[in-house]
Amino acid sequence: MISSLLVANRGEIACRVFRTCHELGIRTVAVYSDADANALHTRVADSAVRLPGASPAETYLRGELIVQAAVAAGADAVHPGYGFLSENADFARAVLDAGLVWVGPSPEAIEAMASKTRAKELMAAAGVPLLAPLDPDAVTEKDLPVLVKASAGGGGRGMRVVRELVHLKDELAAASAEAESAFGDGTVFVEPYVEHARHVEVQIVADGHGTVWALGTRDCSLQRRHQKVIEEAPAPGLGPETEQRLLSAATAAAGTISYTGAGTVEFLVSADRVGEDRVHFLEMNTRLQVEHPVTEAVFGADLVALQLRVAEGGTLEGDPPAPSGHAVEARLYAEDPAQDWAPQTGTLHRLAVPGVRLDTGYGDGDTIGVHYDAMIAKVVAHAPTRAEAIRRLAGALERATVHGPVTNRDLLVRSLRHEEFTAARMNTAFYAHHLADLTKGAPDPYAPLAAALADAHGRSRFGGGWRNLPSQPQSRRYLVAGEEPEVHYRHTRQGPAADGVQVVQVAADLVVLEIAGVRRKFAVSRYGDRVHVNGTTLTALPRFPAPEPDHAPGSLLAPMPGTVVRLAEGLTEGTPVQSGQPLIWLEAMKMEHKITAPAAGTLTALRVSTGQQVEVGTLLAVVEPL
Structure with missing residues (x-):
């Protein structure tokens, strides 16, 4: 029996595994990089071990240090989570060679599927359709x-x-x-590359005694940059024959490599010219998936607990649990979808999504940095029907408190309510077709007024502007969704007043306005110059703004904090460039972002080199237009 388990990972998945361990009475050990010294997963574990000597981006890839940490902490098992070393056969062998229990498939099974090209050869031999x-x-x-x-x-x-x-x-x-x-x-x-296909996968769990459970399907078609955004179980709109082909192919894939533990077999499903579904094997993930909670919700199962049972040599008893209802998961990312999905950093002051399942690796006040994935949390709703699950999840996200960097929350809400999604007609090109419309939403026009009234109330017990004689109205400016609205209000003997609305109540954290006979509540939170009013985020602008830095025309500024990972081949000062030509690649939150020439011209300045860390607004290069 496992008594103490180390998770060779960080963030949300480490916290998720620790939760099941605590329920089962298993002691937990975290590992952390210097950047994660006070991260949530280190705080919720029973003990934690620092991994020394590597950059934050590389720390969780150092298998030898993780094995040493497990031995030093007295752990008798290692769970790899997902990402990092979770599908590394050499790491699995190192864990086993150290006399520890490996919570995952055998190194041989990992090896068979680790190379996607080799995996395709095995699946072709097993008769599984593929590209x-x-x-x-x-x-x-x-x-x-x-x-x-x-x-x-x-x-x-x-x-x-x-x-x-x-x-x-x-x-x-x-x-x-x-x-x-x-x-x-x-x-x-x-x-x-199959255009307009659906991404459908099958969750499997197998023990070491020949039993394989295929726990239904998941649809993961809503993706950005080939990374999943919204997932659901079961995959909607599949005919019974297609579903059975998927389940049979996944079971065959597991049997081909004598698989044990939890894993996922991924497929592309596309319609041929006569509307029949075609199934193409993509890959097998020999680990737990990010989206596993939707399967857990539908089947009433704890996949981590099943992983631990199998790792201990236990059996999957009887038939798989019966499915019930529908579940939908949305990944909340610190990113700006309207700005080419640019990752965002900063302090997550408050995160609360009541009424649904929330899996996260962050606590209130934690910092979202540049070294790791931009995902803040996974939000999961379960209901008897798909329509009810979608409505519940969209409503929960709309009412959520997310105070901190810009996120994709509004995009998620609009995606869930988009007619193509609600009718289950989506495919992997959903955002390529609809992103512009989904990021057009106008902010609440009364949010700036509510922010100004709350701020004025908080600055003085007299209201921060009261006069015993009539005077000019008070004014405040904010930056919201690229606009700079200016609002005006007055302080009267009866309290604050504004044109066109009735001010019912004002406090530092709550403003009630009556607008066209309807009373509306505005919850207000302020962190420095950033103000959150319900779901709208504003930045308070100073009365006398500092002058903007004077940059030459054609200056390329870093749109995000990150690391310069690559320069265009032969790029030096004096190099001629073409409009749109990629010049510099930045890596932030494990994704690469291209910086391109704004116009045809000559590179007159190159201010960065490979490996250099940059902050937002750093001057990278200057292109002098022709």
Whole structure:
């Protein structure tokens, strides 16, 4: 029996595994990088061990240090979580060689599926339908579009869609660099890219005694940059024949490699010319998936507990549990979808989503940094029907308290309510088609007034502007959604007043306004110059703003904090560049972001080098237009 378990991971998944361990009476051990010294997963574990000597991005890839930490802390088992070393056969062997229990499949099973090209060969031999890899050197125009994909790992890292042959070489290099950074393995391959397909997967759990459970399907079609955003179980709209083909193929995949533990078999499902579903094997993830909570909700199962049971040599008794209802999960990211999904950093002052399941690796006051994935939390709703689950999740997110950096919360709410999603007609191109419309939503026009009234109340017990004679109205300016509205209000003997509305109540954290006969409540929270009013985020602008830095025309500024990971080949001062040409690659939150030339011209200044850390607004380069 396992008595003490180390999770070789961080953040949300470490906290998730620890929760089950605590329920089962298993002691827990965390590991952490210097950047994670006070992270939530270190605080909720019974003990924690620092991993020394590596950069924060590399720390959780150092298997030898993690094994040493497990032995030093007296752990007798290791759970890999997902990402990092979770699908690394050498790490699994090192854990077993140290006399510890490995909570996962055998190293041989991991090895069989770790190389996605080798996995495809095995699945083809087992009769599982798939997309055959292409020789990168033999790709022609007729093969386009193609998908460049990392052979190791997942989560959308190391993936690129290539639609023009001239870009294939650069995208192979970029995908390889990103995969090396994320998984320690830069191997990539190329396969056909299926347009307008659905991403459907099957959850399996297998014991060491020949029993394999296929716990239904999940749809993960709503993705950005090949990373999942909204997932649900069961996958809607599948005919019984298609569903059975998926379950049978997943079970066959597990049997082919004598799989044990929890795993996921992923497929693309597309309709042929006569509307029949075609199933293509993508890959097998030999680990727990980020989206596993929707399966847990539908089947009433704890997949981590099942992993631990199998690792202890236990059996899956009887038939799988029967499914009930529908579950939907949304990933809350610190990112700005309207700005090319730019990751955001800063303090997460408050996070609360009542009434639904919330899995997170952050607590109130924690800092969201640049070194790791941008996911803040997973929000999961379960209900008897799909429509009810969607409504419950959208409502919970809309009412959630998320005070901190910009997030994708509003995008999630609008996505869940989009007619294409509610009718289950979505595919992996959903955001390519609808992102512009989904990020157009106007902020609440009364949020600036509520912020100004609450702020004035908090600054003085007399209301911060009261006069015994009539005077000019008070005014405040805010930055919200790229606009700078200015609001006006007055302090009267009867209290604060504003044109067009009746001010019913004002406090530092709550304003009640009556607008066209309807009373509305505005919850107000302020952190420095950032103000949150219900779901709207504003920045209070100073009365006398400081002058903006004077940058030359064509200056390229860092849009986010991050690390310069690559420069365009041969890029030096004096180099001619074309409009839109990629010049600099930044890595932030494990994703690469291209900085391109704003116009055709000459590179007159290059202020950064590979490996350099930059902050938002750092001058990277200057392109003098022609």
